[in-house]
Amino acid sequence: MNIWWIRRDLRLEDNxxxxxxxxxxxxxxxxxxxxxxxxxxxxxxxxxxxxEGLRALDEDLxxxxxxxxxxxxxxxxxxxxxxxxxxxxxVFAEQDVSPYSLQRDSAVAAKVNLILVHxxxxxxxxxxxxxxGSPYTVFTPFSRAWxxxxxxxxVLPAPASLPAIPGFASVPLPxxxxxxSFPAGELEGRRRLNAFLAGPIFDYEAGRDRPDxxxxxxxxxxxRFGMISARKAAAAARQASRLVPDAQSRAGCESxxxxxxxxxxxxxxxxxxxxxxxxxxxxxxxxIRWRNAPEDFxxxxxxxxxxxxxxxxxxxxxxxGWMHNRSRMITASFLVKHLLINWQEGESWFMQMLVDGDPAxxxxxxxxxxxxxxxxAPYFRxxxxxxxxxxxxxxxxxxxxxxPELRNVSTKYIHAPWEMPESEQKNxxxxxxxxxxxxxxxxxFARQRVLKAYxxx
DNA sequence: TGAAATGTTGGGGCG
DNA sequence: ACGCCCCAACATTTC
Numbered sequence: 001m002n003i004w005w006i007r008r009d010l011r012l013e014d015n016x017x018x019x020x021x022x023x024x025x026x027x028x029x030x031x032x033x034x035x036x037x038x039x040x041x042x043x044x045x046x047x048x049x050x051x052e053g054l055r056a057l058d059e060d061l062x063x064x065x066x067x068x069x070x071x072x073x074x075x076x077x078x079x080x081x082x083x084x085x086x087x088x089x090x091v092f093a094e095q096d097v098s099p100y101s102l103q104r105d106s107a108v109a110a111k112v113n114l115i116l117v118h119x120x121x122x123x124x125x126x127x128x129x130x131x132x133g134s135p136y137t138v139f140t141p142f143s144r145a146w147x148x149x150x151x152x153x154x155v156l157p158a159p160a161s162l163p164a165i166p167g168f169a170s171v172p173l174p175x176x177x178x179x180x181s182f183p184a185g186e187l188e189g190r191r192r193l194n195a196f197l198a199g200p201i202f203d204y205e206a207g208r209d210r211p212d213x214x215x216x217x218x219x220x221x222x223x224r225f226g227m228i229s230a231r232k233a234a235a236a237a238r239q240a241s242r243l244v245p246d247a248q249s250r251a252g253c254e255s256x257x258x259x260x261x262x263x264x265x266x267x268x269x270x271x272x273x274x275x276x277x278x279x280x281x282x283x284x285x286x287x288i289r290w291r292n293a294p295e296d297f298x299x300x301x302x303x304x305x306x307x308x309x310x311x312x313x314x315x316x317x318x319x320x321g322w323m324h325n326r327s328r329m330i331t332a333s334f335l336v337k338h339l340l341i342n343w344q345e346g347e348s349w350f351m352q353m354l355v356d357g358d359p360a361x362x363x364x365x366x367x368x369x370x371x372x373x374x375x376x377a378p379y380f381r382x383x384x385x386x387x388x389x390x391x392x393x394x395x396x397x398x399x400x401x402x403x404p405e406l407r408n409v410s411t412k413y414i415h416a417p418w419e420m421p422e423s424e425q426k427n428x429x430x431x432x433x434x435x436x437x438x439x440x441x442x443x444x445f446a447r448q449r450v451l452k453a454y455x456x457x
Numbered sequence: 458t459g460a461a462a463t464g465t466t467g468g469g470g471c472g
Numbered sequence: 473a474c475g476c477c478c479c480a481a482c483a484t485t486t487c
Contacts, residue, residue, distance in 0.1 A: 444461095451487060
């Protein structure tokens, strides 16, 4: 018997670790270790999503004649114990990139025959380097090298059946449910991919920037836990692109594929530069004097900054465990640039709240926004939350959805409600400073302040 | 995957 | 006819 050690590949279709394990013969025991170290970190929605995903996977395994063995504790001990218990020859697992997983896996490999299999990304990180072998640190050349590799559109089918598992002990999963907006499981991942490919992907070029429209795939949590394989998603996007005649639709597909490549770019960055989880990628950006401002941070977290576009994003995050990408940029920029609070505080909050929270992508995004990272936004690029709102939520639909106090505010004032005359405030049944805060910081002032802080840093 | 400040151009009103 | 001013529209530069 061998072990298929599941970590963030909760799927049966296009699972290379599972396939290799099956091909090794002699039977496969699917196992998941509830890692105390990881579960101790606050991330209720993501954990609920994971647990529900494991329940769904267990059901799928039952259907094929197998089942999921769950253990709890330190994975190094638990995998070694399980391997000894079942007399496992080898342990097969999908290779991960975070420093924690690298250290964990090398500790496991010291105790059992651990075989790590590619599959988290589409192309192995080792294949995408500059000609001298060093890693790319700029997205565009990285993506060119990525696209130059032969497209691997082959998707491994889910096995038709699996070997039965003898009566090994398994601990129950915590009952924590997945958030309502994200039912977990491979089936739901596939459903969402198909729904996205049936239309929205063709408008993705513009649609992806509009938090008021459902223009994105909302697949991020499923990709995060491998409930859909990135390779299958990309193959489907390429196929969709080939089937449409017009350039605009093809651009949508291409643009979405680029987002998949961003994901792998940041995986590569984390793999090669693990210190980014601790400090700025750019050494020159490590001496910025951040503000210690707990009240401002609290206002940001709770969506009470007085800037509707920022507050809408933060409340969407708190309510659903997900935030539209455009809103992620706007809210992150606001924390770092307007409030001058260390991007690492925001990174940590997002990791607590996000269902799709992934160290590589989340860190990459925050360092990009803060201007401290690879291929980052220049520090002087300061988003104006009012203009961003006007551009990307022109009718204020997104704001009214997530900031109900402003529901009756006219579109004219929806992005800057503090400019409402008193009579308008009464009409809209919202008094600025009472039912909705006045801006906690003036835009022009904040802009000048952050430019100064960065240029001194 | 910016925004603001500054510069340039050109049409129109006007004396 | 002409210069002047205003200002929108666009372009460039600066942060």
